[in-house]
Amino acid sequence: MGAAYIVDSEKAKLFYGMASEAGEGKTVIVGHHNPDGDCIGCLTGMEAWLESAFGKKGVMIVPDNFPDYLKFMYSTDSILVFSRQKDRSRIGEAIARADLIICMDFSALSRTEGMGELISKSGAKKVLIDHHPSPETFAGLVFSETEVSSASELTWWILNALGPDSAIPFKAKESLYTGMMTDTNNFCNTVYPSTFLMASQIADAGVDREKIQMEIMNSFSEDRMRLMGEMLLNRMRMYPDLKAAVMVLDKKAKEQFNYRDGDSEGFVNLPLKIKEVEISALFTETDGFIKVSLRSKGAVSVNRLCRRYFNGGGHERASGGRLYMPVEEVEGFFEKCLREFLHSGE
Numbered sequence: 001m002g003a004a005y006i007v008d009s010e011k012a013k014l015f016y017g018m019a020s021e022a023g024e025g026k027t028v029i030v031g032h033h034n035p036d037g038d039c040i041g042c043l044t045g046m047e048a049w050l051e052s053a054f055g056k057k058g059v060m061i062v063p064d065n066f067p068d069y070l071k072f073m074y075s076t077d078s079i080l081v082f083s084r085q086k087d088r089s090r091i092g093e094a095i096a097r098a099d100l101i102i103c104m105d106f107s108a109l110s111r112t113e114g115m116g117e118l119i120s121k122s123g124a125k126k127v128l129i130d131h132h133p134s135p136e137t138f139a140g141l142v143f144s145e146t147e148v149s150s151a152s153e154l155t156w157w158i159l160n161a162l163g164p165d166s167a168i169p170f171k172a173k174e175s176l177y178t179g180m181m182t183d184t185n186n187f188c189n190t191v192y193p194s195t196f197l198m199a200s201q202i203a204d205a206g207v208d209r210e211k212i213q214m215e216i217m218n219s220f221s222e223d224r225m226r227l228m229g230e231m232l233l234n235r236m237r238m239y240p241d242l243k244a245a246v247m248v249l250d251k252k253a254k255e256q257f258n259y260r261d262g263d264s265e266g267f268v269n270l271p272l273k274i275k276e277v278e279i280s281a282l283f284t285e286t287d288g289f290i291k292v293s294l295r296s297k298g299a300v301s302v303n304r305l306c307r308r309y310f311n312g313g314g315h316e317r318a319s320g321g322r323l324y325m326p327v328e329e330v331e332g333f334f335e336k337c338l339r340e341f342l343h344s345g346e
């Protein structure tokens, strides 16, 4: 079992105590803006575990909507969405009266959009479970580790530290496996020996990996598939001297292909399949700002690039941020910034 990720057992016990003491409906589990597979995976995995360990339901909350292809996971229809008007007051109440708030898969409260203040103000105990660098200090108990594949993997090892994995319900295993699988881009990026061990243990429990694979990888809509074609054929610009590729997804293209939340998930990884491309950027026009996604397959830290120019950050090879400028100006701005950044030798 040398590959297992070792969780501090004192911290794990503290977490167990907090979770067992929290009242019915008074554990709130919070995910991040633009919820992805890892976010929904660890939220629903944690909820399934809480229910089976203590017989108490928690409240799962995300800032905005998540894609349909994640809805096969446990209890996703009970997840409250802050950007939905009808969920707002329930979310406000749940956070205000919570005994315990578990923040998962983000390191900064700004990633919860408008909920950061509600969370800060709440008198609940706060736990952070995350795999991004430099976590903020809003939580009293922090499980933060960048040397794991995903927040779902970290959750797996925390739950394992609390008892035998037979005590982790099947539904939680399915969710945590999905979170790990999506965050590693199907075992391509940030995979550690501990990640394979987790996968092996979960496979051993009989989780249907083929089914999960189908749900995640082979459930595109026709519109999403054609949008991907459009992006690659007509909207990918190459910068050979910078070893970079840039794609811009503007509102016009979104309309043309009936864009839905999550439709561009994974697009930013595609240019990295080109041998010469080491940095890939995807800019997505939304209401009020341009969403920035950056990926690297070489030595360039897109985390630092993002922090310096794009109002964001993340991991060394996968980061995100925001720009506030007309969509037509984004490509030129990116080129200028990247040139300066590479020149500065960072």
Ligand SMILES: [Mn+2]
Pocket: 038, 039, 105, 131, 150, 151, 183
């Ligand atoms: Mn993650």
